[in-house]
Amino acid sequence: MIGVIVLLATTGDVLIAGAMRQIGDFDVVRSHSGLKGAILAVLRNARFFSGVLCMALSFFSLLFALSWADVSLVAPASAALTFITNAFAAKWILKENVDGRRWLAAVCVCMGVFFLSR
Amino acid sequence: MTFRRYLILGAVMLCASVGDTFLSAGMKQVGPVSLHHLLTLLVALKNPWVFSGILFLVVFFAAYLTALSWADLTFVLPATGFGYVIIALLSKYWLQETISPARWIGILLITLGVGFVTQGPSYTNHTHPDPREAVAVPAGTGERTATQKNGRSA
Numbered sequence A: 001m002i003g004v005i006v007l008l009a010t011t012g013d014v015l016i017a018g019a020m021r022q023i024g025d026f027d028v029v030r031s032h033s034g035l036k037g038a039i040l041a042v043l044r045n046a047r048f049f050s051g052v053l054c055m056a057l058s059f060f061s062l063l064f065a066l067s068w069a070d071v072s073l074v075a076p077a078s079a080a081l082t083f084i085t086n087a088f089a090a091k092w093i094l095k096e097n098v099d100g101r102r103w104l105a106a107v108c109v110c111m112g113v114f115f116l117s118r
Numbered sequence B: 001m002t003f004r005r006y007l008i009l010g011a012v013m014l015c016a017s018v019g020d021t022f023l024s025a026g027m028k029q030v031g032p033v034s035l036h037h038l039l040t041l042l043v044a045l046k047n048p049w050v051f052s053g054i055l056f057l058v059v060f061f062a063a064y065l066t067a068l069s070w071a072d073l074t075f076v077l078p079a080t081g082f083g084y085v086i087i088a089l090l091s092k093y094w095l096q097e098t099i100s101p102a103r104w105i106g107i108l109l110i111t112l113g114v115g116f117v118t119q120g121p122s123y124t125n126h127t128h129p130d131p132r133e134a135v136a137v138p139a140g141t142g143e144r145t146a147t148q149k150n151g152r153s154a
Helices: A002-023 A026-043 A046-066 A071-090 A100-116 B003-030 B041-042 B048-070 B073-093 B101-118 B146-151
Strands: none
Touching: A002 A046, A002 A071, A002 B048, A002 B073, A002 B101, A046 A071, A071 A100, A100 B073, A100 B101, B003 B041, B003 B073, B003 B101, B041 B101, B048 B073, B073 B101, B073 B146
16 A cells, blocks of 8 residues: 555656646746746646646545554655655656765655654 | 745745644644545634645645746655654744654754755756757747756756
């Protein structure tokens, strides 16, 4: 179940990040077509909606998991693992330059979330 | 990275943690919600803590989307992780809770992670067009000028 939560959250994050990359710098879009135009550009993006759907499914999966599993295991484990899977997904799907510094940051934050929830 | 962009990352960190804390405080006042009485959730919206919490989370999502439009996912996500540190510090200094040594280690690790990532470039350039060819394009086309693309990696 933790795997499903992590997979859906990662897919949601990647789709939303991809949508925002497709739309472009929000400040530039806003300067061209105003705040209303910028919001419309986001709302008209199918990738954005798919991302929000995945995040909603991830949230409901988390609620479902919490109904039978220990909150102190599921919540931190899924939150921490999502940082690592997002780094992999960002490198391979979004083609981001995930250098050593970013890997180290992802591992530090992942371990930090784990320790913080103990 | 400009000062304004650091402010947006700050809003991502602060609004998520404050929103979650407010929602938690509000739902404790509302009490347990049964799956058979989901309409109780609508009543919960009348609770000022729940309503404020939702407002903070809306601001968080807007700031998160804005940050993702000029920064990589692997740059923005550690910043969201820093929200856990803010919650822990709020609980210590505002709610007078004690923080165990394991939690201090967690705070240190997340702070280190955020520190590492903010030292590097915020955005990955996939193309390197000639800056002399930079031309303004209409918004919403998904294209950006070369100077805009080159400027964000600094």
